[in-house]
Amino acid sequence: MNKKLKDNSTYISDTLLKLFPTTGIPLNHENGFTLLVAVLLSAQCTDKRVNQITPALFAKAKSAKEMLKLSVEEIDAIVRPCGLAPRKAAAIRGLSEILVAKWGGEVPQSWEALEELPGVGHKTASVVMAQWFGEPAFPIDTHIQRLSQVWGLTKSHKVEQIEKDLKSLFPKDIWNELHLRIIFFGREYCPANKCDGKQCSLCQELFPKRRPGKYYSK
Numbered sequence: 001m002n003k004k005l006k007d008n009s010t011y012i013s014d015t016l017l018k019l020f021p022t023t024g025i026p027l028n029h030e031n032g033f034t035l036l037v038a039v040l041l042s043a044q045c046t047d048k049r050v051n052q053i054t055p056a057l058f059a060k061a062k063s064a065k066e067m068l069k070l071s072v073e074e075i076d077a078i079v080r081p082c083g084l085a086p087r088k089a090a091a092i093r094g095l096s097e098i099l100v101a102k103w104g105g106e107v108p109q110s111w112e113a114l115e116e117l118p119g120v121g122h123k124t125a126s127v128v129m130a131q132w133f134g135e136p137a138f139p140i141d142t143h144i145q146r147l148s149q150v151w152g153l154t155k156s157h158k159v160e161q162i163e164k165d166l167k168s169l170f171p172k173d174i175w176n177e178l179h180l181r182i183i184f185f186g187r188e189y190c191p192a193n194k195c196d197g198k199q200c201s202l203c204q205e206l207f208p209k210r211r212p213g214k215y216y217s218k
């Protein structure tokens, strides 16, 4: 591996560790099922908004079995502020049916089983595997996608390739905390479309010769 790239990735993970020593899970949840539902709801929606609406949903249903007592319409009415509500409500009802029918109501610790659930793609499965089961995973969200390009950790714009590139750059035992630290950094310091690539000390350190706007245009 390119030494400069390896050094940069080590500098990034060390800096993020200092900035964000602890990595609490952003989505409020009480068990694996409620985390799965919260992650599903977070598609195209902020974690903050998800955390505002999940108390009402989880007060009615904290498990797949309890969720089946609600109709899609009832779920829809509660999750509407998250956007894409009809699709998300149908997915929550649908995955609850499968969890009860096939997995005794539990969330399976299996990539394949998770990704077969309605509304659950690879990213949602990765978050649940990492944040609930502690399995090494690198869920790629919009912040990670942007920052891995800004920091030169990938040349790709494809999520699948970015995930492969990051997994090859960083040791497996830090993936779960690192993905959260990159998200925290993105939220706090690197808003989309508002930088010329020279504002933070991290980018200045990594790319002292970077010309503003060359790598990260507005």
Ligand code: SF4
Residues within 6 Å of the ligand: 150, 189, 190, 191, 195, 196, 197, 198, 199, 200, 201, 202, 203, 204, 216
């Ligand atoms: S300098 Fe700009 S592009 Fe680099 S991390 Fe900071 S905000 Fe993001």
